[in-house]
Amino acid sequence: MPVTVTIPTPLRQFAGAQSEIEVEAKTAGEALDQLTSVHAELRRHLFSDQNALRNFVNVYVNDDDIRHSDGLDTALKEGDQVLIVPSIAGGSVAQLENLSTAESAPADGSQNDVLPMLSNEEIARYSRHLIMPEVGMTGQRKLKAASVLMIGTGGLGAPLGMYLAAAGVGRLGLVDFDVVDASNLQRQIIHGTKDVGRPKIASARDRIQDINPHVEIETHETRLTSENALRLFVNYDVIVDGTDNFPTRYLVNDACVLTGKPNVYGSIFRFEGQASVFWAERGPCYRCLYPEPPPPGLVPSCAEGGVLGVLPGIIGAIQANETIKIILGAPDILVNRLLLFDAWRLRFRELKLRKNPDCPVCGNHPTIKELIDYEEFCGLPQQTEVKPTMEEITATELKKRLDQGDDIQIIDVREPNEYEIGKIPNSKLIPLGQVLNRMNEIDAERETVVHCKMGGRSAKAIDALHRAGFAGKLMNLQGGITAWSNDVDPSVPKY
Amino acid sequence: MIAISQPDLEMICRHGERDYPFECCGLMLGRFEAAGRKVVSETYPISNAREEEAKRNRFLIRPEELLRGEKYAREKGLDVVGFYHSHPDDRAVPSQYDLEHAWPTYSYIVVAIEKGHAADLRSLEMEPDRSQFNEEEVAS
Numbered sequence: 001m002p003v004t005v006t007i008p009t010p011l012r013q014f015a016g017a018q019s020e021i022e023v024e025a026k027t028a029g030e031a032l033d034q035l036t037s038v039h040a041e042l043r044r045h046l047f048s049d050q051n052a053l054r055n056f057v058n059v060y061v062n063d064d065d066i067r068h069s070d071g072l073d074t075a076l077k078e079g080d081q082v083l084i085v086p087s088i089a090g091g092s093v094a095q096l097e098n099l100s101t102a103e104s105a106p107a108d109g110s111q112n113d114v115l116p117m118l119s120n121e122e123i124a125r126y127s128r129h130l131i132m133p134e135v136g137m138t139g140q141r142k143l144k145a146a147s148v149l150m151i152g153t154g155g156l157g158a159p160l161g162m163y164l165a166a167a168g169v170g171r172l173g174l175v176d177f178d179v180v181d182a183s184n185l186q187r188q189i190i191h192g193t194k195d196v197g198r199p200k201i202a203s204a205r206d207r208i209q210d211i212n213p214h215v216e217i218e219t220h221e222t223r224l225t226s227e228n229a230l231r232l233f234v235n236y237d238v239i240v241d242g243t244d245n246f247p248t249r250y251l252v253n254d255a256c257v258l259t260g261k262p263n264v265y266g267s268i269f270r271f272e273g274q275a276s277v278f279w280a281e282r283g284p285c286y287r288c289l290y291p292e293p294p295p296p297g298l299v300p301s302c303a304e305g306g307v308l309g310v311l312p313g314i315i316g317a318i319q320a321n322e323t324i325k326i327i328l329g330a331p332d333i334l335v336n337r338l339l340l341f342d343a344w345r346l347r348f349r350e351l352k353l354r355k356n357p358d359c360p361v362c363g364n365h366p367t368i369k370e371l372i373d374y375e376e377f378c379g380l381p382q383q384t385e386v387k388p389t390m391e392e393i394t395a396t397e398l399k400k401r402l403d404q405g406d407d408i409q410i411i412d413v414r415e416p417n418e419y420e421i422g423k424i425p426n427s428k429l430i431p432l433g434q435v436l437n438r439m440n441e442i443d444a445e446r447e448t449v450v451h452c453k454m455g456g457r458s459a460k461a462i463d464a465l466h467r468a469g470f471a472g473k474l475m476n477l478q479g480g481i482t483a484w485s486n487d488v489d490p491s492v493p494k495y
Numbered sequence: 496m497i498a499i500s501q502p503d504l505e506m507i508c509r510h511g512e513r514d515y516p517f518e519c520c521g522l523m524l525g526r527f528e529a530a531g532r533k534v535v536s537e538t539y540p541i542s543n544a545r546e547e548e549a550k551r552n553r554f555l556i557r558p559e560e561l562l563r564g565e566k567y568a569r570e571k572g573l574d575v576v577g578f579y580h581s582h583p584d585d586r587a588v589p590s591q592y593d594l595e596h597a598w599p600t601y602s603y604i605v606v607a608i609e610k611g612h613a614a615d616l617r618s619l620e621m622e623p624d625r626s627q628f629n630e631e632e633v634a635s
C-alpha cells in the first residue's frame with residue numbers, strides 16, 4: 001500500500017533531492033527496501049555491511065519509534081508516514097578501554113546499543129574467543145567496531161594482518177607501495193610465490209579477505225609521508241608500525257603523538273627483535289627512548305644485514321597480541337616496557353621505559369607540533385645535495401674492459417657467506433670491516449673496482465680507503481653484484 | 496565550508512567548558528547554500544542523554560530531541576545543518592566512533608576542552624562514501 005517516506009536533509013542528495021518519496025510497502029522494512037532499491041546510495045547510510053539497520057538510525061511510523069512496535073516488521077497502512085531520524089552520537093578517541101561501560105544499553109531500551117552486533121556466522125567463527133570471559137561477546141564486538149592501520153605489509157605486517165583479520169578486527173587499513181619480490185617470500189608469509197611482481201597491498205588484501213571476509217579492508221598504495229600521515233591516522237583507532245627504516249619510524253611516532261593514537265612498535269634485524277607500545281597518553285613515545293636517530297649507515301637494513309625468516313613472525317605476532325589487547329581494554333599492555341628478543345639464543349628480556357619530560361614531541365614543553373622532514377632529520381642525503389664525487393663504473397663497462405684485457409683488480413667487500421652465494425670472477429674478498437687493516441693487500445699500482453651487493457658498502461669502503469690515504473685509483477661498481485647479474489651474467493644468483 | 500559567527504562559536508566553547516568533564520552536544524541551525532556551504536544562524540544546546548559515567552567520552556542526541564530541534568528550526572524557516580560536541584581533555588580530532596555515527600552533508604564541530612578550558616576547535620564533514628572525515632573551513 002502507498003506510504004510516504006520522509007528523507008532527512010543530509011540524505012536527500014542520495015534520493016534525487018526529494019524530501020518525500022512514495023513507496024508501496026506492507027511493513028516499515030519493506031518501505032526501506034523499496035526506497036533503497038530505487039536509491040541504492042542511501043543504503044550504506046541506513047544499513048551496515050551486515051545488512052542490519054545502523055544502530056544510530058531510527059525509524060518512526062507516524063509518531064512512533066518502530067522499536068516500540070515490531071521493528072522492521074511494523075505493519076503499515078495506507079497513507080502512513082515513515083520518518084528516518086538519526087540519533088546523533090559521537091565521542092572522543094582517548095578512552096578505548098571505557099567502551100564496555102559506555103556501550104551498555106540504556107535502561108529504557110530506546111537507544112542504541114552502539115557496538116555492532118555479530119551474525120550467527122560470525123558467532124560460529126569467533127567461538128574460541130567468545131567462550132573466554134576476557135574477550136566474550138562484548139570484546140568480540142569491540143574488535144568488530146575497531147579499526148587498525150598497518151604501516152607496511154612486509155615481514156611484520158604479514159603475521160599482523162593475518163592474525164588481526166582472523167581475530168575479527170572490523171576495519172584494517174594497509175599502507176604500502178612496494179611490490180612482492182622473490183627475496184620477500186622467506187619471511188613475508190602473507191604473500192605467495194604466485195604474487196611475485198604484484199603490489200604488496202593487492203596480494204595482502206587477497207590473503208586477508210580469504211582469511212576473513214567480514215573484515216573491511218582499506219588499501220592505501222602510497223608511501224607514508226608528512227603530508228598524508230595525519231589525514232590517514234585520524235581515521236583509525238590503533239596504528240601498527242611494521243616499517244624497516246628510521247625516517248618512517250619517527251614519522252609514525254610523531255604522527256601518533258599528534259593524533260593521540262597508540263603506536264604498536266616492532267623492529268627486527270638478523271636474529272634480534274624489539275617490541276613496545278608507544279602511547280604518549282600513558283607512557284613514553286619512541287623519541288623518549290631514542291631522541292635521535294643513529295647516524296646514517298650505522299644500522300644496516302635487513303636487506304644488507306639479513307634477517308631470520310621466522311623472527312618477524314614472532315615479533316609481528318606480539319604486535320598483533322598487543323593491538324588486540326588495546327582494543328579489548330586489557331590490563332598490562334606493553335606500555336612503559338621494551339621487549340627484547342634474541343631468536344638465536346632464544347631469550348626474552350624486558351627493559352623498563354620512562355617518559356622523558358623533555359621529549360620534544362610528547363614532553364611537557366613540546367617543540368615539535370607538526371610533522372617535519374624525516375629524511376632530513378635522519379641525516380639522509382637530500383636529492384638536491386651534491387654528493388662528493390666518487391669514480392664509478394657500470395657492470396657492462398667493467399665487463400667490456402675486462403674482455404679487452406685491461407688490468408683491473410676487483411675487491412669484494414661483502415661478507416664471506418655472501419661471497420659463497422655468488423661472485424664476480426677473479427675478485428678478492430675483503431669484508432668491509434677488514435678493509436683498512438688489509439689495505440696493503442690492495443695493489444695501489446693497479447686500477448681497482450670495489451663492489452658489494454648493491455653499491456652502498458663499497459662506497460663506504462672507498463671513502464674509508466681515501467681517508468686512510470690509499471693512493472691508488474678506486475672505482476665503485478654501480479649497483480654492485482646485483483647489477484652484474486642483471487646486465488652481464490644472469491647465472492650469478494641474486495639474493 | 497561552514498560559516499558561523501564569533502558569538503555562536505563562543506557559545507559552543509562556553510557550553511563545552513560548562514559541561515566539563517562531560518561531553519556537551521548541540522545542534523547548529525541555519526541554511527544549506529550552494530556548493531556545500533552551510534551558514535549557521537543559531538546554536539541549540541541539547542543535554543547529553545548518555546548515562547553519567549559514559550558522558551566523559553560519549554554524547555548522544557536522542558531522535559526525539561533532534562525532532563524537537565528540527566521542528567523548532569522549521570518554524571523559523573531554518574534547517575539543522577550540523578552538530579557540535581566537545582572532547583574533554585582530548586584533541587579536537589574525530590574518533591572512529593564519531594565516523595561510524597555520522598551522516599554526510601552535516602557539519603560536525605568538535606571542540607577540545609583542556610582542563611576545563613576550550614582549546615582547539617574544528618569542523619568536519621564526512622565523505623559521502625563513509626570512508627573518512629574531511630576537515631572543513633570554519634569562517635566567522
